[in-house]
Amino acid sequence: MVCLFCRNDSSSSRSVEHIIPQSLGNTTLILPPGTVCDRCNNYFARKLEKPFMDQSDIITLRHHEAIPSKKGRFPSLDGQLDDGTPFTSYRYSNSSLSGLIDTSPEGVAKILAGEVRGAWLPAPPDAWEEPQLSSRLLAKIGLEGMASRLVGQDEGLMYLAQEPQFDPVRSYARYGTGRGWPYHCRRIYDANKKWIEANGDEVQRIWEWDILVTEFGEWYSVLALFGLELTINMGERSIEGYLDWLHRHQNMSPLYPQT
Ligand SMILES: [Zn+2]
Incomplete structure (x- = not known):
């Protein structure tokens, strides 16, 4: 078993990787031990998730x-x-x-x-302060989210770990390689919006995540945090293809496809 990020042998790793930070209430979108090695898991927790969660805008939101x-x-x-x-x-x-x-x-x-x-009191934010921190976290979430769709398929996970087209986003997430990475940010519903469950309970959605594959074969990771949609291109440092996709789909969110 090799790590999705550093490609070192991760067979003896023991940590479950939370794709979305556990501090945002995520207990379900996780990867089994070894998909991400303990060393990378620990790095992300200390260097990306904690500084992200400690941002004043995120504390205000929380x-x-x-x-x-x-x-x-x-x-x-x-x-x-x-x-x-x-x-x-x-x-x-x-x-x-x-x-x-x-x-x-x-x-x-x-x-x-x-x-x-x-x-x-300060109002909840419409964007975050630190674009590089946020985009690296989004890159990590995107690659891990793709891996979550392949859990149990060893060949698929090995492909994702070895595939060169994901190397730029992989090393940007893990090592901060290169000069930033743009992402698209917009509000798709109000931060306080309540959703009615099938049993009648009112719930609030903290996070949602999905992958968008466009007609042109581009892969986008789409995350919503409290209704703030954050989209990052997994293939290259550009959001032009997403702007084009939005234009062709009446600005709907990939998280809420109209059938
Ligand atoms: Zn690793």
Whole structure:
């Protein structure tokens, strides 16, 4: 067994690889041990996923949407009362925004005295701060997502690990080789959108992922995080083909094909 990224023997690797970060609630889209070796798994966790999750925009989003860490904690968020007094908002549950806990005694006094009524928190983002970090994570998710479709087919996984056409995206994800990699970003539904399940339950979709193969044989990894669709070309540093595909398909999302 060889690793999808470094091609070293990964037969003795023990770590399950989470294609989408586990801290985004992913427990199902995973790869069995050895598909990605322990060393690459550890590298991605430390160098891509943690810095991505620690971005202020992502922390803001996780606070608003109540996404717990692996330890079950919600990130706090700094805001201001309407007179400019700083406070920190903490969440203790995912049901509703918890009470606001002020960081200063005078702020608490103002709230108790009714002197301030409003509070301001940073809004959830429409894009992320660090394009290279995001695009490398998207490249990793794309290649691993393709591997997830081949689990159990050793020849298919070996092809994906050895195929030269995926070497640029492979080494960009793993080693940051080259000068960035463009990706397409747009909102396809509101971050707070609630979906009704077959049993009537209301749910929120944190992430969705699929692969798009265009009529011209281009492969795109399409990820949605809270309705923000992030698309990356697995073959080359260009999103022109995706813009063309959108134009020819009335801007529909590949995640929601109209049949
Ligand atoms: Zn490896």
